Amino acid sequence: MAPCVFLDRDGVLNEDRVDYVYRMENLVIPEGVVDALRQLKQRGYLLIVVTNQSGIAKGLYGRSAVRAIHEHLQLLSGNALDALYFCPYHPGYDTESLRRKPDSLMLEQAIARYDIDVARSWMVGDAERDVLAGKRAGVRTVQVTENADSLAEKTVANLREAAEYILKTGIV
């Protein structure tokens, strides 16, 4: 069984925007992200993105735009990502879904598909719903936030710091 680092996308792998990231020119990867992914990968972690993309439910963009962004993320990260899961639904626009964080079905699907060792795995996200999804799936949690009252095991400023913490305290 393999350990995995589940990664939220917007606000972790790339800079977030209030009006959603679906155009290539708005995909901004902070310095240190690609390096952090490489280090986690070298240590033996699967890297799986789990991202809510309710902009699809809202009719702002289509699945092909999400796929194009994900292909570009793969290119920039040297194909470091093992899988990218996204949830297009939103209860206010089309339907509820257990895939949508804070529910954890995206993680659970990946856990089953990739034979992931939950006890040695992590969720890194910038929102509370990422932390909640991680906890529901039973993995350890790191939140990228300046908010001190996080529910996560550890708070950090960015993915580089998250990776440092995981590499220091994780059991592979």
Ligand SMILES: [Mg+2]
């Ligand atoms: Mg986010």
